[in-house]
């Protein structure tokens with residue numbers, strides 16, 4: 001969907017300018033850095049409440065995390081997509097945060113970094 005690079009908001013196909021600032025929309029997907037200054041999304045949650053709980057859990061471990069909700073980003077749909085409530089952390093804390101959330105198993109769907117798939121589908125040697 002087209003997006004406004006100024007506001008970091010996505011718009012429906014066919015919209016050509018931002019309703020907030022009037023800028024011409026850019027084609028394609030929102031860049032990853034819409035999550036904030038180089039913060040990395042590490043997990044997705046079914047609800048903002050669960051994400052907030054996980055955020056508190058990470059805070060106890062000394063990791064600062066930010067809950068990012070789709071409500072802020074998708075316009076004018078105003079529909080919360082379950083997997084679009086994500087928890088983002090500073091890059092240095094991403095690996096630790098993933099490990100902690102994995103141990104806690106708080107209903108989070110962990111978001112992997114871009115890693116090449118190593119598994120081979122074929123089994124013939």
Ligand SMILES: [Zn+2]
Nearest residue numbers: 004007018021
């Ligand atoms: Zn805008």
